[in-house]
Amino acid sequence: MRDYPGTRQTFIEMDTIPENGKGIPVDHNKIVAEKVSAFFGKVQAIRDIQINIPENSIVAIIGPSGCGKSTFLRSINRMHELIHGTRVTGKILLDGEDVYSLDPVLIRKKIGMVFQKPNPFPTMSIFDNVAAGLRMGGTHDRKNIAEVVERSLQQAALWSEVKDSLSKSGVGLSGGQQQRLCIARALAVNPEVLLMDEPASALDPIATAKIEELLFELKKRYTIVIVTHNMQQAARVSDYTAFFYMGELIEYDITKKIFTAPSIKQTEDYVTGRFG
Amino acid sequence: MESVLITRNTFKASKGRLQNPGDFLFKNLTRFFAALILVLVVLMAYEMMRTSALSWNKFGFNFFIRSVWDPVQDEYGALPFIYGTLVSSLLSLIIAVPLSLGIAVFLTEVAPRWLERPVSFFVEMLAGIPSIVYGVWGFFVMVPWLRSTVEPFISKYLGFIPLFRGAPYGVGMLAAGIILSIMILPIIASISRDVLKAVPRSQTEASLALGSTRWQATRIALAYSRSGIFGAVVLGLGRAIGETMAVTMVIGNRPTISASLFEPGYTMASVLANEFTEATSEMYISALVEIALTLFIITIIINSFARLLIWSVTSNERAQKA
Numbered sequence: 208m209r210d211y212p213g214t215r216q217t218f219i220e221m222d223t224i225p226e227n228g229k230g231i232p233v234d235h236n237k238i239v240a241e242k243v244s245a246f247f248g249k250v251q252a253i254r255d256i257q258i259n260i261p262e263n264s265i266v267a268i269i270g271p272s273g274c275g276k277s278t279f280l281r282s283i284n285r286m287h288e289l290i291h292g293t294r295v296t297g298k299i300l301l302d303g304e305d306v307y308s309l310d311p312v313l314i315r316k317k318i319g320m321v322f323q324k325p326n327p328f329p330t331m332s333i334f335d336n337v338a339a340g341l342r343m344g345g346t347h348d349r350k351n352i353a354e355v356v357e358r359s360l361q362q363a364a365l366w367s368e369v370k371d372s373l374s375k376s377g378v379g380l381s382g383g384q385q386q387r388l389c390i391a392r393a394l395a396v397n398p399e400v401l402l403m404d405e406p407a408s409a410l411d412p413i414a415t416a417k418i419e420e421l422l423f424e425l426k427k428r429y430t431i432v433i434v435t436h437n438m439q440q441a442a443r444v445s446d447y448t449a450f451f452y453m454g455e456l457i458e459y460d461i462t463k464k465i466f467t468a469p470s471i472k473q474t475e476d477y478v479t480g481r482f483g
Numbered sequence: 484m485e486s487v488l489i490t491r492n493t494f495k496a497s498k499g500r501l502q503n504p505g506d507f508l509f510k511n512l513t514r515f516f517a518a519l520i521l522v523l524v525v526l527m528a529y530e531m532m533r534t535s536a537l538s539w540n541k542f543g544f545n546f547f548i549r550s551v552w553d554p555v556q557d558e559y560g561a562l563p564f565i566y567g568t569l570v571s572s573l574l575s576l577i578i579a580v581p582l583s584l585g586i587a588v589f590l591t592e593v594a595p596r597w598l599e600r601p602v603s604f605f606v607e608m609l610a611g612i613p614s615i616v617y618g619v620w621g622f623f624v625m626v627p628w629l630r631s632t633v634e635p636f637i638s639k640y641l642g643f644i645p646l647f648r649g650a651p652y653g654v655g656m657l658a659a660g661i662i663l664s665i666m667i668l669p670i671i672a673s674i675s676r677d678v679l680k681a682v683p684r685s686q687t688e689a690s691l692a693l694g695s696t697r698w699q700a701t702r703i704a705l706a707y708s709r710s711g712i713f714g715a716v717v718l719g720l721g722r723a724i725g726e727t728m729a730v731t732m733v734i735g736n737r738p739t740i741s742a743s744l745f746e747p748g749y750t751m752a753s754v755l756a757n758e759f760t761e762a763t764s765e766m767y768i769s770a771l772v773e774i775a776l777t778l779f780i781i782t783i784i785i786n787s788f789a790r791l792l793i794w795s796v797t798s799n800e801r802a803q804k805a
């Protein structure tokens with residue numbers, strides 16, 4: 208475990224310091240959102256979101272369509288502001304520093320993202336896809352790049368499948384392989400946090416299972432926030448679950464508790480399938 | 484549910500024997516109109532081949548590699564015109580492509596919305612100005628300026644390169660290239676803009692999410708749309724090759740091949756425009772028609788190639804949206 212100075216420790220607001228399901232004690236919140244609101248023009252998509260995301264854990268965000276879960280995710284790495292006429296208020300702290308006071312390019316290097324639909328660069332080979340982030344970051348040392356590409360592909364559990372076809376186009380892969388390629392691409396820039404926006408919703412069950420398996424591995428090194436509308440998936444993979452509804456955070460707790468004994472009725476209704 | 488069934492049945496009926504006479508007429512009338520276009524193209528090609536047979540039989544393939552053009556002796560060769568068309572078109576591409584791409588990138592990636600519309604409008608408006616207006620402007624404004632300022636300046640500093648040697652006439656290859664570049668700029672810029680706009684958001688976002696700068700994300704978008712942009716450039720080339728009036732007014736109309744861009748030249752389109760009324764002998768007419776046929780074939784090939792490239796890009800976009 209990494210050792211953090213006491214001043215930087217902010218604990219998740221619960222009775223006791225929870226264990227995140229795999230026996231790793233939470234001693235540091237990687238991301239802290241304070242009163243985060245996001246707007247599309249005059250429409251408010253999320254309202255005063257307050258959430259702590261512990262390091263080396265998987266936090267799932269669930270909720271019905273249009274509840275603002277993706278918007279919140281995209282606010283964390285400042286992708287939300289790319290859409291014309293949008294803005295974000297409040298604070299999002301990464302290791303105690305407000306991401307909105309830093310250079311977005313730097314923030315996005317530290318906070319990687321995987322999208323709903325696999326989006327490899329079609330004009331690039333598998334190798335170049337993974338190397339893209341490094342090269343754009345100014346790394347041109349061939350040996351170094353080759354090492355990082357191999358390591359990232361291994362982390363994304365894709366290496367054994369593509370090691371003989373690295374120079375082939377990334378779009379020739381299957382959907383699940385493409386998504387793992389995108390995960391490898393995100394990992395290559397060595398982020399600290401990985402945001403995943405319904406990463407398995409466009410995949411078949413086998414590919415989904417592979418991605419989920421991968422998440423457990425990745426958790427050891429990264430902090431993961433995953434948006435999903437698949438509640439079984441949230442229950443399977445995450446340590447903590449946040450339930451969003453109509454742009455507000457309704458309940459946030461240990462995943463087990465959210466799915467077995469939620470304290471708020473709306474959450475219970477949603478996870479038991481009574482609405483949404 | 485009911486309405487769906489009805490439309491299905493009508494659709495089936497239109498394919499089978501139970502046909503509404505109005506629909507039958509409508510279908511075949513529009514089919515006839517569409518076929519008319521094809522017939523027209525084929526007839527044009529046939530007619531040109533027939534008329535140019537005389538010249539083709541006499542000069543054969545040598546027609547394209549001879550540089551003599553002598554109506555008095557009835558000796559014809561198209562090389563200076565082919566050369567003039569190629570050089571002026573390529574020159575215009577060299578000037579117009581970077582400018583157009585700059586405009587397209589500005590409009591899609593940089594410009595705020597309130598600026599994007601008026602600028603796009605003006606760029607597209609350039610395409611609507613009649614060729615002759617460019618010609619008049621070129622002849623009375625640009626050519627004197629080239630003669631008195633630009634060409635002396637270039638030849639003073641770059642005169643050691645054969646391209647920029649010789650007397651500054653004003654009229655010549657350079658003038659034609661510049662006029663053409665202004666004329667093809669709107670088509671390349673607006674199609675490149677459309678092609679860049681067709682790049683899926685997910686591509687730009689993928690790049691930005693990796694911590695790329697705006698410029699790096701733009702390069703990803705340019706790489707994604709490269710075949711469409713290439714199509715736009717080829718379409719611009721097609722326009723430059725066929726452009727007649729403005730070029731005729733500023734190119735100098737002399738069938739010579741010279742390395743210098745300052746020297747006058749001649750293009751296939753201009754020689755047709757200038758000499759058709761003067762063509763008296765049958766061989767003269769036949770030679771001109773052979774040039775016309777050459778131009779016809781070249782532009783058809785270039786345009787279909789360009790359209791294919793652009794179609795492949797925009798149909799991909801449609802497939803992705805669906």
